[in-house]
Amino acid sequence: MQDAYTPRPEHRFTFGLWTVGNPGRDPFGDPVRATLTAPAIVELLAGIGAHGVNLHDEDLLPRDADAATRERITVDFEKALADHGLRVPMATTNLFSDPVFKDGAFTSNDPGVRAHALQRTMRAIELGVRLGAETYVFWGGREGVESHVSKDPLDAIRWFRDALNFLTHWCKDQGYDLKFALEAKPNEPRGDLFLPTTGAMLGFIETLDHKEMVGVNPEVAHERMAGLDFTHAVAQAWDAGKLFHIDLNDQAGPRYDQDLRFGSSDIKGAFHLVRFLEECGYDGPLHFDAHAYRTEDAAGVRDFAIGCMRTYRILADKAARMRADAEIQGILAEIRRDDPAVMPLLGAYTAERAAALRAHAFDTEALAARGMRYERLDQLVTELLLGIR
Ligand code: DIG
Ligand code: MN
Ligand code: MN
Secondary structure, three states, X not given: OOOOOOOOHHHOEEEEHHHHOOOOOEOOEOOOOOOOOHHHHHHHHHHOOOOEEEXXXXXXXXXXXXXXXXXXXXHHHHHHHHHHOOEOOEEXXXXXXXXXXXXXXXXXXXXXXXXXXXXXXXXXXXHHHHOOOOEEEEEOOXXXXXXXXXXXXXXXXXXXXXXXXXXXXXXXXXXXXXXXXXXXXXXXXXXEEOOOOHHHHHHHHOOOOOHHHEEEOOEHHHHHHOOOOHHHHHHHHHHOOOEOOOEEOEOOOOOOOOOEOOOOOOHHHHHHHHHHHHHHOOOOOEEEOOOOOOOOOHHHHHHXXXXXXXXXXXXXXXXXXXXXXXXXXXXXXXXXXXXXXXXXXOOOOOHHHHHHHHHOOOOHHHHHHOOOOHHHHHHHHHHHHOOOO
């Protein structure tokens, strides 16, 4: 079906190899789908209008592959990318599957593991750079604890900072023009993960040697797992100039990480996110870090990927309709109207402004009595989303 919402490469939609390649394994069940090769995934994504494909090192290269095998697989992947016109905007390292990282990678208590994690990441960065990645994601899936006595959180933060400082300095020495994007998650697969939210990551970035190279990769499901509003997390990242990448999916509130099809659980939350991204000017990849239900076959996986992209396109159209809706815009203008009597009191500090503010007589009863018309506004937006405006 081709319509106004059909995804096209210019829409910047990307998927990880691990998303449409997810075989449906979960902690309580075996795989339900055949494993797809990387070239087959490239062909699938190109066929549905995606812009690019992302990867962990181990999504492409088996951990124990010898150099010749690694090279052959990489060349085959590069050929598939060229044949189908797909890019690799983002790469990352799998520092969470290998048993060696069972107690963390950069924050393992074992210095040998911490050093090996650096080596593993350096090799994976070289692969990402070869494939043309512009953004390198760090998701610390094992950087956490179950037993809080086992690890000093100050050690963990310091070790994580040491690793990122080392890697940013190394990338600069290699002449790699990469941006690092830190991805937060509150828990799972560890009982508690360090730096659990996008906000925590933003504060941490400010402590790094090359903080200008480092931003965030917020994920819908991960902020929602912490009971937080995702668009507000994204807005703070954007305000800080640190929204370097984004992981789109959906999540039905605080529970295990569901990585659902975009918009499939909280359509209103997805709408406000799309409206924000479209209106703030974010022009980076729109990456779906999600996977199909375990109930699905290969056709269902394709339905999942198309659904992610179509829902984004439809919600972007709804956001445009909201901007053009005179009644909604009229209420917004009324809500945000300036008050000439108090505008001079607001703004950057000056001694004159402080004196005027101290002396001003406020009619707090009148201010308190004002009706804000949010019910009407929110109902209009709801009706727009339900398709009757
Ligand atoms: C999980 O949400 C993480 C891993 O899939 C990967 O490291 C990162 C990249 O989007 N997201
Ligand atoms: Mn997730
Ligand atoms: Mn993610």
